[in-house]
Amino acid sequence: MTETPPPRRARAEIDLGALRANVRTLRARVAPRVQLMAVVKADAYGHGAVRCARAALEAGAEWLGTATPHEALALRAAGITDARILCWLWTPGDPWADGIEAGLDMAVSGMWALREVVQAARETGRPARIQLKADTGLGRNGCQPADWPELVGEALKAQKDGLVTVTGLWSHFACADEPGHPSIASQLDVFRSMLDYAEKAGVEPEVRHIANSPATLTLPEAHFDLVRPGIAMYGVSPSPEVGTSADFGLRPVMSLIGSVALVKQVPGGHGVSYGHHYVTPSETTLGLIPLGYADGIPRHASGRGPVLVGDRIRRVAGRVAMDQFVVDLGGDAVESGAEALLFGPGDRGEPTAEDWAQAADTIAYEIVTRIGARVPRVYVNG
Template structure:
């Protein structure tokens, strides 16, 4: 879970990442509307893409997410039993290595992903020791080429899972896969993966497996590929209001709102003469007499060094650009003679409502994707939560949760 304690939104801070949980809840509702016949998994891996796993998980569940997804079992175990996460919310984790905490996952009633025989053997043994069946989801490699069982090995894995289920050691709760190019509508791999997924699911079901959910849709597929929705959609980056494919639409085009705003207080504003070198290597020299501002954020906080000389910042209502190299803890902006007071807010990115840059703007400046921009913001930057609702308990919590988290399976 996040190592950063929540702070009041008015606290004077060197820097802050403001997390708008009301925006996150609205994004969940929008995504559910895009896939009305499927349950929704809120993917909260890597501290909810840098936003804070527990608080984002609570907000997503309150807005109707019936599943939570993580990469590592440790992330999933931290959520199971956490305050504000109802026991009936399913939690799935998919990135396992030999010797992982299988027994703890079985005892915590997590859904665990299995892509090969070694993993099935380890989870089966863990279930035997725990004295209860493991909830297992078999992952098919339909073309991404990362994790997942190859089609040629699928029959053996399905048969072994069926035998373990017959022994009462596992319950095969899901069959799933992951797209390689869903963010490129029309890419031939998308249709090919869908065909392969349907074939592999059909084979498993003919062999006697009866999963609760079948799923392949990630954020871009949830937004643009209805035929991929099946029983469950897994939404990651879209949950946080960032477009998974800027080429096909902005967050506003999809009805989404960015959740994180990253800002800092200017540490210094000073006048310098023309020809003054700025930051390491003097990659920037002032063209004339001007003012420089020091922004107390750097690559140790997750600001990408690759955006040196290109990263945008809003200061005093004007877009500025990083001057020279981004250092470990700070960078400089040429203000062109303007003189805001020290402590003035510098906004690196946010929803864009005030004319500030967005995470996508920083992604373009750094030659990367917006996923990386928000995920890399480190724990030295406090998360300040706004729009948070009180944690509800018991019957009150159940009454607040929207119906329809587990729709009937559909072909």
């Protein structure tokens, strides 16, 4: 992460002003009493967790969310000490004691996790803040309804003993990005039932939450006490079939910018890149872009990935290699060092992350998150 001039090779430009505006837009979609958790897992979806977390808090987020405890502890180590942080993807032997000392809210999805966090509380002499996660139909992490009474009961016993405080009850949608999918109503019914059981048993949660980015945008009945936008905060639509980023009032935060490392003229019939899957149809100019799959450029976008060079969209010619790919410039005179804009907000006619997702048969979440560490993040509007 840098604010000094980056190498000409490539940079990921992160617009913190756009991120703050997105957080405010998302806040405006929920009732004033509903809190917002800014999800900054996976290094803030490739955007830089510390800088994005601070910007989100400045814009009104009350919570931060990470997947792993190590991500959450890194935020604390960076000086983010006051915000509530929920981390949810724990494995046996993870640093529960460190999480307690750091004041994290820690998700518990099963009895093994409750046992480990209770033991850590005994060792540290401090109660742990925990949130019980319910599997309402996603089938990943979370406690099954059949096992919920045991988990709730044992958590309440630990709370009575002063070892834990149950601060939240929560779950996660499977198909919120497909409005009208029957699983949405089913999961809400199961979630309400599991909430009712826990609260009647004596749990008094600070927050109840299930809404991810698409649910924040399209399912007001799922907002409860808190929403957890992730990809939407970075200006990428979680449901392109339903609406673009602009349709939701969001602006993409990341622009991926490279430079043309070499321009050369080649004859017709010239093979390009590994396997010669592209052969020049006639005499032309080729431009070398020094980014490859080691930088997160999807190899699946070979032959299809769009790049703005000059005033025209070019396509990846042949295979994306580890460190570079080629575009056919069609005979245009382009200088070495010219800008190659892979994706951005689209203001200049450049491709977007969604365009790359379509070229690679994936989702835009993956496009921004996979941009590698050797591409420096450069922050603007900080």
